[in-house]
Amino acid sequence: MNVIALLTQGLEIIVAVAAAPLFLGWINQCRAWLQNRSAPSVLQPYRTIQKLFNKDAVIAANSSALFRVAPYIVFGAMTLAAAIIPSMGTRLPFTAAADAIALVGLLATARVFMALAAMDSGTAFGTLGARREMMVGFLAEPALLMVIFVASLISATTSLPAISEHLTTEAIGLYPSLAFTAVAFTMVLLAENGRIPIDNPATHLELTMIHEAMLLEYSARHLALMEWAAALKLFNYACIGFALFLPWGIAAGAAAPNALLLAIPVLAVKLVLAGSGLALIETVSAKLRVFRAPEFLATAFLFAVLGLLVHLLLGA
Amino acid sequence: MPVRLWWDLAAPATQAAGMRRLTVDAATWVRAAEEFAAADAHLLALWVARAPNQEGFLIRAAFVAAGAGLILELPIADCDPPYPGLEPFFPAASRMQRAAYDLWGLRATDPDRRPWLRHAAWPEDQYPLRNPAVMAAGTGISEAYRFVRVAGDGVHEIPVGPVHAGIIEPGHFRFSIVGEKVLRLEEHLGYVHKGIERRFTDFPILEGHRLAARVSGDCAVAYAWAYCQALEGMVGMRVPARADWLRALCLELERIANHLGDLGALGNDAGFAFGLAQFSRLKEHLLRANEAAFGQRYLFDTVVPGGLHADLSQSGAHTLGDFLSRLAPEVESLRDIYDEHGGVRDRFVGAGRVAPELAARLGLIGFAGRASARGLDVRIDFPCAPYTDLALRRVTRTAGDVAARVAVRFDEVQESCRLSLHILKSLPSSVHRVECPPPVQGAFGTGLIEGWRGPIFLALEAGAAGAISRCHPHDPSWQNWPVLEHAIIGNIVPDFPLINKSFNLSYSGHDL
Numbered sequence: 001m002n003v004i005a006l007l008t009q010g011l012e013i014i015v016a017v018a019a020a021p022l023f024l025g026w027i028n029q030c031r032a033w034l035q036n037r038s039a040p041s042v043l044q045p046y047r048t049i050q051k052l053f054n055k056d057a058v059i060a061a062n063s064s065a066l067f068r069v070a071p072y073i074v075f076g077a078m079t080l081a082a083a084i085i086p087s088m089g090t091r092l093p094f095t096a097a098a099d100a101i102a103l104v105g106l107l108a109t110a111r112v113f114m115a116l117a118a119m120d121s122g123t124a125f126g127t128l129g130a131r132r133e134m135m136v137g138f139l140a141e142p143a144l145l146m147v148i149f150v151a152s153l154i155s156a157t158t159s160l161p162a163i164s165e166h167l168t169t170e171a172i173g174l175y176p177s178l179a180f181t182a183v184a185f186t187m188v189l190l191a192e193n194g195r196i197p198i199d200n201p202a203t204h205l206e207l208t209m210i211h212e213a214m215l216l217e218y219s220a221r222h223l224a225l226m227e228w229a230a231a232l233k234l235f236n237y238a239c240i241g242f243a244l245f246l247p248w249g250i251a252a253g254a255a256a257p258n259a260l261l262l263a264i265p266v267l268a269v270k271l272v273l274a275g276s277g278l279a280l281i282e283t284v285s286a287k288l289r290v291f292r293a294p295e296f297l298a299t300a301f302l303f304a305v306l307g308l309l310v311h312l313l314l315g316a
Numbered sequence: 317m318p319v320r321l322w323w324d325l326a327a328p329a330t331q332a333a334g335m336r337r338l339t340v341d342a343a344t345w346v347r348a349a350e351e352f353a354a355a356d357a358h359l360l361a362l363w364v365a366r367a368p369n370q371e372g373f374l375i376r377a378a379f380v381a382a383g384a385g386l387i388l389e390l391p392i393a394d395c396d397p398p399y400p401g402l403e404p405f406f407p408a409a410s411r412m413q414r415a416a417y418d419l420w421g422l423r424a425t426d427p428d429r430r431p432w433l434r435h436a437a438w439p440e441d442q443y444p445l446r447n448p449a450v451m452a453a454g455t456g457i458s459e460a461y462r463f464v465r466v467a468g469d470g471v472h473e474i475p476v477g478p479v480h481a482g483i484i485e486p487g488h489f490r491f492s493i494v495g496e497k498v499l500r501l502e503e504h505l506g507y508v509h510k511g512i513e514r515r516f517t518d519f520p521i522l523e524g525h526r527l528a529a530r531v532s533g534d535c536a537v538a539y540a541w542a543y544c545q546a547l548e549g550m551v552g553m554r555v556p557a558r559a560d561w562l563r564a565l566c567l568e569l570e571r572i573a574n575h576l577g578d579l580g581a582l583g584n585d586a587g588f589a590f591g592l593a594q595f596s597r598l599k600e601h602l603l604r605a606n607e608a609a610f611g612q613r614y615l616f617d618t619v620v621p622g623g624l625h626a627d628l629s630q631s632g633a634h635t636l637g638d639f640l641s642r643l644a645p646e647v648e649s650l651r652d653i654y655d656e657h658g659g660v661r662d663r664f665v666g667a668g669r670v671a672p673e674l675a676a677r678l679g680l681i682g683f684a685g686r687a688s689a690r691g692l693d694v695r696i697d698f699p700c701a702p703y704t705d706l707a708l709r710r711v712t713r714t715a716g717d718v719a720a721r722v723a724v725r726f727d728e729v730q731e732s733c734r735l736s737l738h739i740l741k742s743l744p745s746s747v748h749r750v751e752c753p754p755p756v757q758g759a760f761g762t763g764l765i766e767g768w769r770g771p772i773f774l775a776l777e778a779g780a781a782g783a784i785s786r787c788h789p790h791d792p793s794w795q796n797w798p799v800l801e802h803a804i805i806g807n808i809v810p811d812f813p814l815i816n817k818s819f820n821l822s823y824s825g826h827d828l
Contacts, residue, residue: 035593124474204482205813286659287587
């Protein structure tokens with residue numbers, strides 16, 4: 001039992017860290033197909049990371065130690081987050097220490113360090129990006145928390161594995177409240193991961209960037225870690241979504257190792273579908289004006305509140 | 317008195333249909349400019365040339381209004397006080413005068429005396445066009461450019477460029493912003509100053525079209541044609557009718573290619589990458605059709621003195637005709653997608669608005685001008701052959717925002733497709749090229765061609781033994797760059813790339 005729990009925990013972290021760039025590659029490939037372009041290989045993000053690790057780092061002369069440690073903190077926070085999200089099994093030793101609210105805090109920590117590091121070198125673009133990132137963040141976090149509260153109310157716990165377990169073991173029923181919150185969560189996911197319509201990960205226009213603007217001063221291994229952490233963040237968000245809205249197929253409870261083995265292909269199928277869905281959303285939308293981001297995220301919050309009301313009023 | 321009367325006074329300058337030349341004194345120079353401005357004339361160009369006697373200099377300014385084109389010449393000697401600047405009447409003149417000072421050392425009376433084209437490539441007391449021989453090496457030290465500062469609570473600056481995150485031409489933009497709102501934008505250009513005007517004098521006059529085509533590569537046909545028009549005007553020759561028609565075909569193909577590229581880029585800048593993929597595909601097909609028809613994707617060196625480099629073959633005409641008849645409906649369906657996409661509309665409508673009054677005051681020109689109710693289209697107002705025989709529809713809008721410029725571009729693509737197909741159908745059969753003799757020393761000619769961006773003006777003077785003594789190519793970007801500074805005011809910083817792309821002005825054609 002203990003061995004299996006540790007095995008599950010180890011597997012979750014390894015799969016998340018290893019497969020995150022692949023998930024990003026898959027989204028990029030789908031985007032290219034939907035735009036009638038010939039697609040880069042799904043392995044392209046790995047090549048980029050490898051290339052960056054083989055370069056010499058250039059660091060702005062007037063930056064402090066914060067600038068250098070931030071990539072490790074951000075990457076560490078994302079890895080830790082991967083450890084407490086039940087993507088394949090629910091018996092995770094780490095989750096005793098951290099529930100869903102702590103997870104939101106962990107993501108916020110990464111954001112704060114990223115923003116501080118962006119401002120550290122004192123360039124206009126870093127500050128611009130950090131400022132916009134904090135604006136998006138402070139609008140997205142309440143919506144994300146509200147999404148988690150709805151799921152928590154349904155299963156009477158804030159522990160993510162317990163929520164997933166509750167939702168999988170219940171007889172399959174329709175929760176209208178979760179349908180509303182799923183919409184809200186998707187919107188938060190787009191905003192938090194710098195995807196269209198809030199940010200454009202493919203842009204080369206420094207004045208319009210949010211996430212990329214914060215990374216402009218980074219190079220080599222630091223940039224590789226930041227890029228990897230961004231891919232991991234997207235992977236984590238997808239897994240939070242699965243845990244809350246599509247928990248079926250994960251090894252719930254004290255499951256045997258073979259249930260865990262089955263959970264891997266199930267996760268892969270979910271990621272493939274989620275990736276193509278994301279690519280579709282990104283292809284059919286244009287980027288919003290920066291000042292429309294509050295409207296977008298307020299809508300997300302509103303959907304989450306609707307979900308909460310539906311749950312309280314209808315008990316479903 | 318109206319422009320027409322000034323025109324009646326003037327002596328015909330060879331070529332560029334309806335363009336005349338008038339030598340004036342300083343007082344008349346000011347009076348004429350004032351009256352032209354009142355008559356809503358356009359300032360085409362302002363440049364300096366050496367006086368024929370090699371003693372003094374001539375400040376030249378070209379204007380067009382309602383079917384009349386006029387070049388004013390103000391003779392000036394070195395010892396003279398600064399000549400009267402035209403900025404009060406034509407704000408766009410300011411940068412032209414500053415550039416003229418950097419290159420010739422002749423000062424205008426206007427207040428802005430900061431260097432414009434000179435960065436650090438030559439010392440302040442050297443003037444490369446006046447005396448190329450004694451040009452000292454660059455100082456390497458660029459003195460700080462004095463940007464206009466905006467003061468106030470929470471106001472700060474964002475310096476952008478000249479090196480950008482993407483691969484584009486270099487230019488510096490200084491934003492003064494509060495939050496995300498732009499209070500002021502100031503451009504600093506000149507980073508691609510290559511000394512093209514000096515380089516022209518190394519070329520035999522019959523070869524200069526090759527350099528002209530490369531002043532701004534996206535207007536290769538327009539510049540080469542303007543050059544050839546000036547040259548052919550000097551020697552008083554007419555090119556065969558077939559060459560005229562084929563030149564017009566090339567010009568329209570160039571217009572379509574650039575509009576297609578920019579329409580895609582505009583979609584991309586609005587985060588709608590689908591548009592970029594589709595328009596890039598169409599543009600690439602057009603470039604391949606160009607190659608099949610003329611042997612040149614971007615039609616470099618297709619227009620040559622005396623006609624065209626090579627005739628359009630039967631098969632080439634077929635390829636082009638086939639493609640163009642398929643292109644028009646495809647562009648129309650993409651236009652529907654742009655028009656009906658809520659997100660794209662939201663980005664385009666109201667962004668970067670240049671109201672018609674502002675456009676008139678600042679002298680906005682070209683297709684951007686036509687999107688702000690400025691009607692000038694050289695193909696209609698100063699038609700050279702074959703535009704005299706082609707019933708071209710004028711495309712205008714009044715809103716002056718990004719959406720209006722996009723609409724004008726879409727309309728012009730359709731109009732150019734229609735025109736090109738018409739040209740292909742009714743091409744006169746004659747030779748495509750005749751020999752162009754070299755002009756006599758001292759001959760002066762001008763060319764005026766509506767490139768895709770706006771009117772491209774070129775003044776050419778012949779030197780001894782078939783050389784070029786002076787060639788001044790003028791890009792409409794000179795007039796439109798300052799307007800961009802106004803278009804962005806009150807918009808938010810992240811909308812700048814979109815607004816900038818909707819104009820897509822030339823750096824190379826401006827910096828020379």
